[in-house]
Amino acid sequence: MSSTLEKTDYGTDHWTMILRPKKSLFQVNLAELWQYRDLISLFVRRDFVAKYKQTILGPLWFVIQPLLTTLMFVVVFGNIAGIPTDGIPQVLFYMSGIVGWNYFSTCLNDTSQTFLKNASIFGKVYFPRLAMPISIVISNLVSFIIQFLFLLCFLLYFYLKGADISTGVDVLLLPFLVLLIAGLGLGFGIIISSLTTKYRDLTHLVGFGVSLWMYATPIIYPLSEIPERYRMFVLANPMTPLIETFKTVLLGVGTVNYLYLLYSLVFTIVLLIVGVLIFNKVERTFMDTV
Amino acid sequence: MNEVVIRFEDVSKQYRLGVVGTGTLSHDLNRFFARVRGREDPTRKVGVANTLRERSGDYVWALKDINFSLNDGEVLGVVGKNGAGKSTLLKLLSRVTAPTTGEIKVKGRIASLLEVGTGFHPELTGKENIYLNGAILGMTKREITSKFEEIVEFSGVGKYVDTPVKRYSSGMYVRLAFAVAAHLEPEILIVDEVLAVGDAEFQKKAIGKMQSVSRSGRTVLFVSHNLTAVEQLCTKGILLQNGMLKMEGPIHDVTTAYKKSSVHESELKRSGTRLVEFQKYEITDGQGRTTDEVMLGDSFRVTASFTAKEKMDYTDMTLDIRNDANEFIGHVTNSDDLFEIKNIEKGGQKTVSVDVKEVSFAPGTYYISLWLGNNYGTFDYIENCIRFSIKQGEGFIRRPYPFDKRAKAVLKSSWKIEDRR
Numbered sequence: 001m002s003s004t005l006e007k008t009d010y011g012t013d014h015w016t017m018i019l020r021p022k023k024s025l026f027q028v029n030l031a032e033l034w035q036y037r038d039l040i041s042l043f044v045r046r047d048f049v050a051k052y053k054q055t056i057l058g059p060l061w062f063v064i065q066p067l068l069t070t071l072m073f074v075v076v077f078g079n080i081a082g083i084p085t086d087g088i089p090q091v092l093f094y095m096s097g098i099v100g101w102n103y104f105s106t107c108l109n110d111t112s113q114t115f116l117k118n119a120s121i122f123g124k125v126y127f128p129r130l131a132m133p134i135s136i137v138i139s140n141l142v143s144f145i146i147q148f149l150f151l152l153c154f155l156l157y158f159y160l161k162g163a164d165i166s167t168g169v170d171v172l173l174l175p176f177l178v179l180l181i182a183g184l185g186l187g188f189g190i191i192i193s194s195l196t197t198k199y200r201d202l203t204h205l206v207g208f209g210v211s212l213w214m215y216a217t218p219i220i221y222p223l224s225e226i227p228e229r230y231r232m233f234v235l236a237n238p239m240t241p242l243i244e245t246f247k248t249v250l251l252g253v254g255t256v257n258y259l260y261l262l263y264s265l266v267f268t269i270v271l272l273i274v275g276v277l278i279f280n281k282v283e284r285t286f287m288d289t290v
Numbered sequence: 291m292n293e294v295v296i297r298f299e300d301v302s303k304q305y306r307l308g309v310v311g312t313g314t315l316s317h318d319l320n321r322f323f324a325r326v327r328g329r330e331d332p333t334r335k336v337g338v339a340n341t342l343r344e345r346s347g348d349y350v351w352a353l354k355d356i357n358f359s360l361n362d363g364e365v366l367g368v369v370g371k372n373g374a375g376k377s378t379l380l381k382l383l384s385r386v387t388a389p390t391t392g393e394i395k396v397k398g399r400i401a402s403l404l405e406v407g408t409g410f411h412p413e414l415t416g417k418e419n420i421y422l423n424g425a426i427l428g429m430t431k432r433e434i435t436s437k438f439e440e441i442v443e444f445s446g447v448g449k450y451v452d453t454p455v456k457r458y459s460s461g462m463y464v465r466l467a468f469a470v471a472a473h474l475e476p477e478i479l480i481v482d483e484v485l486a487v488g489d490a491e492f493q494k495k496a497i498g499k500m501q502s503v504s505r506s507g508r509t510v511l512f513v514s515h516n517l518t519a520v521e522q523l524c525t526k527g528i529l530l531q532n533g534m535l536k537m538e539g540p541i542h543d544v545t546t547a548y549k550k551s552s553v554h555e556s557e558l559k560r561s562g563t564r565l566v567e568f569q570k571y572e573i574t575d576g577q578g579r580t581t582d583e584v585m586l587g588d589s590f591r592v593t594a595s596f597t598a599k600e601k602m603d604y605t606d607m608t609l610d611i612r613n614d615a616n617e618f619i620g621h622v623t624n625s626d627d628l629f630e631i632k633n634i635e636k637g638g639q640k641t642v643s644v645d646v647k648e649v650s651f652a653p654g655t656y657y658i659s660l661w662l663g664n665n666y667g668t669f670d671y672i673e674n675c676i677r678f679s680i681k682q683g684e685g686f687i688r689r690p691y692p693f694d695k696r697a698k699a700v701l702k703s704s705w706k707i708e709d710r711r
Binding site for chain 1: 305306381382383384385386387388389390391392393394395396397398399402404405408409411413414418421422425426427428430431454
C-alpha cells in the first residue's frame with residue numbers, strides 16, 4: 001500500500017500501486033505512515049544521539065539555553081524595562097513562557113527545512129515524506145520534556161520559598177496544550193517547507209520572522225498589560241491562548257479562557273489539514289525543483 | 291510465474307532546464323491561466339527531445355513515451371549513454387519523483403538502491419546505522435533484528451559494529467551499506483551502478499548476491515555502465531537513447547546494439563576553440579588495414595587529419611584510452627616521443643599517424659578520445675570517438691585457463707629458475 005495507490009479494479013489488474021502524474025488532492029495515506037513508524041522512531045533517536053555526540057556537556061545544553069535566556073529577560077525586561085509579571089516571580093514567568101515558546105519555534109524552524117535539508121535522502125529513496133517532520137516534532141518533544149522538568153524544579157524551589165503559586169486541576173490541560181503547540185509548529189513548518197522548494201525567499205523570512213513573532217506572544221509581558229485596542233491583534237495570534245493557558249495552569253494566575261483555547265484548536269486543525277494537503281502535493285515532484 | 295510485475299504505459303518525464311528562480315512565478319501563472327481557459331499547458335509545447343548538444347527551449351523531455359513491461363523473475367539491464375534517461379527511469383520507479391504523463395503499474399514491494407548508505411549518519415555506530423538505513427529502505431525493526439547477524443557477517447565489519455561509522459575506512463563503509471541493502475527482501479529490486487564501489491572481491495560478492503536474488507524468482511532492474519556486469523547478470527535489456535526507448539529484447543542483442551550505436555558522430559561530446567580542428571580519424575591495425583579489433587600484444591595505428599583556421603606555431607596531440615567502465619586506462623602523446631607538430635600555415639591540413647605498440651590491455655572494449663591543443667588551451671577534444679576491442683590472441687596469453695577479468699593489463703614477462711645457492 002502506498003500513498004500513490006489508487007483503488008483499481010481487483011478483478012482485472014491487481015496492481016499494488018499505480019504511479020500517475022497527478023493524484024487527487026485529498027489522497028493522503030496515513031496507513032502508510034503508520035507502517036513506517038519504526039523509521040520515525042529511528043529518526044528521533046538519530047537526532048537525539050547525533051546532536052550531543054562529541055559535546056562535553058551533552059544533554060545539559062537543553063537546559064542551559066532556556067536558563068540563560070531567562071536570566072537575560074529578567075535583567076532586560078524585568079529590571080531595566082520594568083515590565084510587570086502579574087505578581088509571579090520573574091524567573092518563573094519568563095522561563096515558563098520561554099519553554100513553551102521554544103517548543104513551538106524549534107518545531108517550526110526545523111520542519112520548515114524538511115525538503116531543503118533532506119534533498120539528498122529524498123532524491124534517492126522513497127518513504128512517506130511526512131515521516132521526517134513528524135520525527136522532528138517528536139525529537140523536539142524530548143527536549144521540551146527535559147526543559148519542562150527543569151522548569152518544574154524552579155517551580156518547586158519557589159513554592160518551598162513561599163511564593164504564591166497555586167497549581168490546580170486544570171494542569172490536566174497540559175498535554176492538550178503541548179499537542180496544540182506541536183501541531184501549530186508542524187503545520188506552519190510543513191507549509192513553509194513545501195513553498196520553499198520553489199520559492200527560496202521564505203527561508204530568509206522564517207529565521208527572523210519566528211523571533212519577531214515571539215514579541216507578539218505574551219512571553220515577556222502578561223496579556224493583562226496589553227491596552228484594550230491592541231488586544232485583538234495579540235489574541236488573533238493562535239499561540240497567545242496556548243502560552244497564556246500554559247502559564248495559568250502552571251503558575252495559577254488568572255483563569256483559563258476556553259473560548260480562546262477553542263480558537264487555537266480550530267486554527268491548528270485547519271492549519272494541519274491545509275499543511276498536509278500542500279505537503280502531500282509537493283512531495284511527489286519537489287525533486288525536480290528543489 | 292510469468293506474470294507482468296512492472297508496466298510502463300506512455301511514460302514521459304519533462305524537466306525544466308537551467309536555474310529555477312526568477313520567472314518561475316510567471317511560468318506558474320501562465321500555466322494556471324491556460325488551465326483555467328481549458329488550453330494546453332503552454333510549457334509543454336516547448337519541450338524538445340533530449341539531446342545533450344542542442345537545447346532549444348527551456349524544457350527537456352528526459353523520457354518520452356516509454357512503453358515496456360517486465361515479468362517476475364526477469365533481470366532487466368537498462369543501458370544507454372549518460373543523459374539517455376536511465377536514472378530518470380529508475381527515479382520514477384523508485385517514486386523519488388512523479389512522471390509528467392503516462393502511468394507506471396507495479397505489482398509487489400519495491401526496494402531501490404540508487405546509492406548505498408542513504409541516510410548513514412557519521413556519528414552513529416555501525417549498528418545504529420544498520421537499523422536506520424534498513425528502516426529508510428523500508429524494513430521494520432523486527433525484520434532488521436532478525437537479519438542483523440547476517441548483515442554484519444556479510445559486511446565483514448564484525449568487530450567495529452559499535453564504532454561510529456565516521457571512523458570506518460571508505461571500504462568498510464561501503465561494505466556495510468551494501469550489506470544492509472543486500473538483505474532487503476522486496477519482490478522488485480532496483481539497482482543503479484552500486485557495483486562500481488568496493489574492491490574486486492566485494493564486487494564479486496555483490497554480483498553473487500544479486501544473482502541469488504533473481505534466482506529466487508524476484509525481479510531486478512539494473513542500470514550500469516559496466517556492460518560486462520550487465521551481460522553477466524541480466525536476461526533482458528532495454529536501450530535508451532535521448533530519452534526514448536530504442537530497443538527491447540534479450541540482453542546480448544541490446545548490448546551489441548548499444549556498442550554499435552555508441553560511436554555515432556552526431557552524439558559525440560566535443561569541446562575546444564577549434565582553431566585547429568579534427569577532420570577525420572580512424573584506427574587501423576599495424577599493417578594499415580582498417581579494423582576495430584586488435585589482438586593483445588599487437589600494435590595499432592591511429593590516423594587523424596586536421597585543419598588549422600589560423601597559423602599555428604605548434605600543437606600537441608594526445609590519445610586518451612578508456613575502458614567500457616569509463617576508467618582511464620592509457621595515455622599517448624606526441625611529446626613523449628619528442629615528436630613535434632609545428633608551423634602549420636593558416637588553412638593548412640595535416641595528417642598525423644601514431645603507432646601504439648604491443649598493446650597490453652586486458653581483452654575488452656576500449657574508447658579513444660582525441661585531443662589537440664597547446665599551452666594556451668584546447669583546440670579540439672572529441673570524447674570516446676574511436677571504439678575498438680582487444681581480443682585475446684594465442685601469442686600473448688598462453689595459459690590453458692581463462693584470463694582473470696579483474697586485471698586491467700597483461701604484462702609481458704620472462705621467467706627464470708635457478709638452483710638455490
